[in-house]
Amino acid sequence: MANPTGWKPDMEKGAASAARDEVGLGHATRGLAFEEGLLFERGSRGRTGVSLPKRGSEADPARELPAELLRPEVDGLPEVGELEVVRHFTRLSTWNWGIDTGFYPLGSCTMKYNPKSSEALARLPGFAGAHPLAHPSMAQGALELMYRLERALSEISGFDATSLSPAAGAQGELCGMMVIRAWHTARGNPRKKVLIPDTAHGTNPASSALNGYEVVPVKSGEDGRLHPDAVRAVMDEDVAAIMITNPNTLGIFETHIAEIAEIVHAKGGLVYGDGANMNALLGVARPGDMGFDVMQFNLHKTFATPHGGGGPGSGPVAVKAALVPFLPLPVVAREGERYRLVTDPAERPQTIGKLREFWGNFGMFVRAWALIRELGPDGLRSTAHLAVLNANYVRALLADAYDLPYGTDSLHEVVFTDKNLKPTGVTTMDVAKRLIDHGFHPPTVYFPLVVHGALMIEPTETESKETLERFCAAMRAIAEEAATSPEAVKAAPTKPVRARLDETRAARKPVLRWTPGMKVE
Amino acid sequence: MRYHPHTEGDVREMLEAAGAKSLDDLFRSIPAPLRLSRPLELPPAADEVTLLAELRRLAARNDVEHPPFVGAGAYPHHVPPAVDQLLLRGEFFTAYTPYQPEISQGTLQALFEWQTFVCLLTGLEVANASMYDGATAMAEAALMATRVTGRSKVVVSAAVHPEYRKVLATYLRSSGDRIVTVPYGADGRTDLAALKAAVDQETAAVLVGYPNFFGVVDALPEAAAVAHAQGALCVSVTCEAVALGLLQGPGALGADVAVGTFQSFGNPVSFGGPAPGFFALREEHLRQMPGRICGATVDKQGRRGFVLTLSTREQHIRRERATSNICTNAGLCALASTIHLALLGKKGLAELARVNYARGRLLAEAMERQGCPSVFSGPAFNERAFEVGDAEAVVERLAARGIAAGAPLARFYPDDPRLKGALLCVATELHDPELIDLFAKAVRS
Numbered sequence: 001m002a003n004p005t006g007w008k009p010d011m012e013k014g015a016a017s018a019a020r021d022e023v024g025l026g027h028a029t030r031g032l033a034f035e036e037g038l039l040f041e042r043g044s045r046g047r048t049g050v051s052l053p054k055r056g057s058e059a060d061p062a063r064e065l066p067a068e069l070l071r072p073e074v075d076g077l078p079e080v081g082e083l084e085v086v087r088h089f090t091r092l093s094t095w096n097w098g099i100d101t102g103f104y105p106l107g108s109c110t111m112k113y114n115p116k117s118s119e120a121l122a123r124l125p126g127f128a129g130a131h132p133l134a135h136p137s138m139a140q141g142a143l144e145l146m147y148r149l150e151r152a153l154s155e156i157s158g159f160d161a162t163s164l165s166p167a168a169g170a171q172g173e174l175c176g177m178m179v180i181r182a183w184h185t186a187r188g189n190p191r192k193k194v195l196i197p198d199t200a201h202g203t204n205p206a207s208s209a210l211n212g213y214e215v216v217p218v219k220s221g222e223d224g225r226l227h228p229d230a231v232r233a234v235m236d237e238d239v240a241a242i243m244i245t246n247p248n249t250l251g252i253f254e255t256h257i258a259e260i261a262e263i264v265h266a267k268g269g270l271v272y273g274d275g276a277n278m279n280a281l282l283g284v285a286r287p288g289d290m291g292f293d294v295m296q297f298n299l300h301k302t303f304a305t306p307h308g309g310g311g312p313g314s315g316p317v318a319v320k321a322a323l324v325p326f327l328p329l330p331v332v333a334r335e336g337e338r339y340r341l342v343t344d345p346a347e348r349p350q351t352i353g354k355l356r357e358f359w360g361n362f363g364m365f366v367r368a369w370a371l372i373r374e375l376g377p378d379g380l381r382s383t384a385h386l387a388v389l390n391a392n393y394v395r396a397l398l399a400d401a402y403d404l405p406y407g408t409d410s411l412h413e414v415v416f417t418d419k420n421l422k423p424t425g426v427t428t429m430d431v432a433k434r435l436i437d438h439g440f441h442p443p444t445v446y447f448p449l450v451v452h453g454a455l456m457i458e459p460t461e462t463e464s465k466e467t468l469e470r471f472c473a474a475m476r477a478i479a480e481e482a483a484t485s486p487e488a489v490k491a492a493p494t495k496p497v498r499a500r501l502d503e504t505r506a507a508r509k510p511v512l513r514w515t516p517g518m519k520v521e
Numbered sequence: 522m523r524y525h526p527h528t529e530g531d532v533r534e535m536l537e538a539a540g541a542k543s544l545d546d547l548f549r550s551i552p553a554p555l556r557l558s559r560p561l562e563l564p565p566a567a568d569e570v571t572l573l574a575e576l577r578r579l580a581a582r583n584d585v586e587h588p589p590f591v592g593a594g595a596y597p598h599h600v601p602p603a604v605d606q607l608l609l610r611g612e613f614f615t616a617y618t619p620y621q622p623e624i625s626q627g628t629l630q631a632l633f634e635w636q637t638f639v640c641l642l643t644g645l646e647v648a649n650a651s652m653y654d655g656a657t658a659m660a661e662a663a664l665m666a667t668r669v670t671g672r673s674k675v676v677v678s679a680a681v682h683p684e685y686r687k688v689l690a691t692y693l694r695s696s697g698d699r700i701v702t703v704p705y706g707a708d709g710r711t712d713l714a715a716l717k718a719a720v721d722q723e724t725a726a727v728l729v730g731y732p733n734f735f736g737v738v739d740a741l742p743e744a745a746a747v748a749h750a751q752g753a754l755c756v757s758v759t760c761e762a763v764a765l766g767l768l769q770g771p772g773a774l775g776a777d778v779a780v781g782t783f784q785s786f787g788n789p790v791s792f793g794g795p796a797p798g799f800f801a802l803r804e805e806h807l808r809q810m811p812g813r814i815c816g817a818t819v820d821k822q823g824r825r826g827f828v829l830t831l832s833t834r835e836q837h838i839r840r841e842r843a844t845s846n847i848c849t850n851a852g853l854c855a856l857a858s859t860i861h862l863a864l865l866g867k868k869g870l871a872e873l874a875r876v877n878y879a880r881g882r883l884l885a886e887a888m889e890r891q892g893c894p895s896v897f898s899g900p901a902f903n904e905r906a907f908e909v910g911d912a913e914a915v916v917e918r919l920a921a922r923g924i925a926a927g928a929p930l931a932r933f934y935p936d937d938p939r940l941k942g943a944l945l946c947v948a949t950e951l952h953d954p955e956l957i958d959l960f961a962k963a964v965r966s
Binding site: 036039040042046047048049050052053054055056057058059060061064065066068069070071072073074075076077078079080082085086088089091092093094095096097099100101104108109111112113114115117119120121122123124125126127128129130131133134136137138139140141142144145152156158167168169170171172173176178181183202203205206207209210211212243247252253255257275283284285286289290299300306307308309310311312313314316328339352353354355356357358359362366369370372373374375376377378379380381382385386388389390392393395396397405406411423432433436441442444445461463464467486488492496497498499500501502503505506507510511512513514518520521 | 552577653789920
C-alpha cells in the first residue's frame, strides 16, 4: 500500500537519538508505569480478600461486652478482592528503588545486597513460628542461634559480651549510653556531659540527651580526624563518655583513637563506638582492641538484613568485661548442651533493665547469622577489603570531576562536594536528582554536616567494577552537563513516576492520612 | 564468593587506579598495632547446601508443630500467603529510608496507607509510620506526655503488659520521671478507685491496656475520664490489634494516644520480633509525636505524591533537642500489616475479630468443662487466664507433647496469690474447635 503521507521515518537516526535521550548510563529507561490511587479510593461494597474459617460457636459478644465498647465494623476500611490487593501493591512496588533494581550507594547506610538464602532461612516455620514464651525445650534451635550469633559478634568486634536485644542502631546507642550511665552511677557519680565529634552519627546527640547528658561538640581537624589535643581540651571529670564513629562519617579512620581513648580513660570516662561503619573493619581491625568500651552493631547494615522503608533494624551492643553486668536482659546462657535465657534481674542485679518486648528482632538474627556462616572468617575480611577497594576506585574515578574536601585516606565511603559546580548554579541536590534519570540511586546528600554540599558515596563490596564505572561515568556526564546545560540538570528527575516533590508544602499543610473525598493536587 | 563479584584482574586494575600496592595497603590509615593479625575465630565458610542444611537442623530444634496457645503479646495468626509474596518483592524489601521520594513512592504511599489504617482502627486523628515495637511505643508515649504536660509522673495499670512496663521503667530511669503502678481488681480490670487516688496534678499520663495483658477489655472510658479530670493524657495500649475489629477505637472512648503493635496483622511471631509498633494521637500533639511521619503533597506538575515530613522534630536537624532518637522504624513490618489489612478489608476484619472472639469463648467453655475456670470475671476478647493448679507443670508437661500451653502469670506477678495457678491462654482462628477441646483435656490430664 502506498504511503499516503509521503513521510519516511529515518529508523537508524531515530533509534540513535532515542538511545541518547532515553537510556541512562545505568541503563535507565522509561517503562510502562501505572498510576495507582490509594487503597481507600478503590474497591466495592462487599468485597474481601481473605478466606476465613467458621467461628465454631454462636457466642455473641454483645451479651458479654458493654454496648458502648462494641462496633459492628470499622468505617472507612477498603473493600477489595485479593487480585486488587495484589495489583495495588505490585504496582506500588514498581515505583520504588531497591538494591535488586540497581546500585544504591547511600553513604553511612551500607545498602549492600541482601542474600536470598537468608530470606529463605528466616521463613523456615521453625524460626518464624516459634513463640517467644514457649517452653525453652521447644525453642532450643532459636536459643542456640542467638548464642552463636552473640559469640560471633563479640569475636568480630573484640568485646567480651554482646546484648542482642536493641531493636535498631539508635536504640543500641541509647542502650550503650544507659550502660555507661549505670556504670558511672554504680561508682558513685553518673557525670554530666558526653563529648561528640562533628563527624559522628546523626542520632548520637539525641541518644545522649535522652540519657540526661549535656552534649559537648568536638571539632575534627583539617584532615577530617579527631585530634588528641581537641579531646584533651574538653575532657574533665564531669565527662561520662565520648561517642566516636569509627571510621567516621567522612569514611576516614580515626588514626588517633588509641591515644584519645587513653585521654578519656585517664579522667575516668568511657569510649563509645558507633558501629554503623563496621563494614570497613570486618576481619581487619576490632574496636575492642582500640580502646572502645562499648559499641553497637547495625545488623541491617553490616550483615545485610532487609529494611524496606526504614526498618526493622537490629542494634546489638557489645561491651568490655567491666560493663557486662549492666547489659539489658535477656542474655542467652549455655549450660552444657542446653541454652536458656536469663530474664530475671535477680541473676543480673545491675542490669539496666529491658529495652524492647521479648528478646530482640530475632528474624534479623537468623539473616545475620546465615550471612556470617556463609562468609566465614575469610569472607568477612574480603568484605571489608572489597568495600574499601570499591570506595577508593570510585574516589579515583571522580577525583578530577568533583571536589574532594578531604585528601585523607578513605575507607569504605568517600565524600565529595558540589564546590566545582558552583559557577553553573547546579547543586548537590540537582546532581542527586539527575542521577536518578541515569538509573542510579543518589548517594547520601548534605551529610555529614561538617561538609558543605556533601555527596557521600558508599558502594559496598557487593558491586562489580563495571557498575562502579557506569556510575562514575554518569557522575562525570552530569558534571559536564552542568557546565553546558545546567537547566536540564535542575529539571531532573524526569523518569520516575513523580517529578520533584514539594516538601515545604507537606510540612506547612500536613495531610497525614486518607479521609473521604481527600484531594491533594 | 557469590556476593563478591571481583575477579583477580578486577582487583589488580582497581588497586592500580586507586594508587595502592595491595588490598592491605588500602588500610594504611589504621596503625599496625590496631590491626588484627590473625583470622577471626569463627567457623569456616559454609556453601549454600551446607548452610541451608545447618540452619534447617537448628530450626527443626524449635517445636512448632501445633499452633501455640500462648499469646501474651505475640499472637499466632494466619498470614495469607499473598502478604509474604508481595512483601518479598525486592523493591519493597531493601529500599532504605525513603530519602529520595521520587523513587520511593511505593514505600511512601504504603506508609501513608498504614497511617490511615492505624487512624481508622484506633479512632484517632494522626499516626506515625510505625515504631520499633509496642513496648517502646508505649515508653515513647509516656515521654511524650511528660513533654506535652510539663509534668513528671506516669500512672500505669498493673494489668498493662509486664514486659511493656519493664521497658517503660528502663526508658524513664534517665529522665527522672516517676512511675506509679495501680492494681487490678477481681475482674481483671484496672482498679478505678486506686487509679483515681493515684492520679493528680503531677500526672502526665495514665496508661491502660485495651485489651489488657489478661485479655480483659479494660475500663478505658472510665480511665480516660480520671486522667482528663486532672489534665493528664490517657494512653491506651493494645497488643492484640485484631480486637479493634470488634471493639470501639480507643480514640472514640477518650484515649488521647493509642499505642501497641500490629504484629497480629501480617507478621509471624518470629520468637518475639520484629513487629511494627503503632502510635496514634490527636492532631494537637502532632509536633510532639516521635518517629517518622509520611505526608501527602504534590510534585512540580501538580500530581499527588508522598514524602517524609515534619522531620524538624527529628535527629536530622535539632539533634540533641530531638523529640526522640528514633532513626529507623519498622517499615517492612508495617507494610506486611498494611497488606494484610487491605486483604481483610471492612468485612474481613469484622469477621476475623468475631472468629477470634468465638474461639476465645470456646476455649473458656472447654477449660471450664475440665474444671479450669477463668480467673477474671471481666469481659474478654480471645485470651483468658485460667486456674489450672500448677501452671509451670502444665507448661512443662504439654511442651513434651509439642504444645506451647500458655504463660504462667505467677512469672509476671510473683506477689499476687490469686495468680499462683493461673495460666494465660489464647485461641485464634488457628485453633479449631477440635484442637481447643483436645488442648483443654491435655491441660487437665
